[in-house]
Amino acid sequence: MSAHSIHEEESHGSVGSYLAGFVLAVVLTAASFWLVLHGGFPRETALLGLAVLAVVQIVVHLVFFLHMNTSSGQRWNVTAFGFTVLTVLIVVVGTLWVMHNVSMNMMSR
Incomplete structure (x- = not known):
């Protein structure tokens, strides 16, 4: 080989x-x-x-x-990239949501 x-x-x-x-x-x-x-x-x-x-x-x-493309040889790369994007979105959106709630609760006092 x-x-x-x-x-x-x-x-x-x-x-x-x-x-x-x-x-x-x-x-x-x-x-x-x-x-x-x-x-x-x-x-x-x-x-x-x-x-x-x-x-x-x-x-x-x-x-x-x-x-990166949609060929069968790239399937695992695209899957790993999709998982990474999903994880980053969850972390970023979750952080923004928590920070917004903290801000709203602190401003009301």
């Missing part, structure tokens, strides 16, 4: 896919900076725009640089 046969099922990106991912990442980063530096949007709109750009940039990095 050669060293190359271990990685036969993994898809490695080409120079074109890495270049496309890099260009998309730079464009999304520039759009985020422009959104903040422009200052012409209401605060809520700017925060929503930044959140959307951040999520799109995460997807770009996952697809173009980490090569």
Whole structure:
């Protein structure tokens, strides 16, 4: 068994896919900076725009640089990533919920 046969099922990106991912990442980063530096949007709109750009940039990095896709060879990677996202969401939302309840109960006194 050669060293190359271990990685036969993994898809490695080409120079074109890495270049496309890099260009998309730079464009999304520039759009985020422009959104903040422009200052012409209401605060809520700017925060929503930044959140959307951040999520799109995460997807770009996952697809173009980490090569995550829905193929059968990536099933365990996608499952582990989904579990990680779920765990982080539970921790973040739970923390915000507890902090909100603490704030509401302390403000009422």
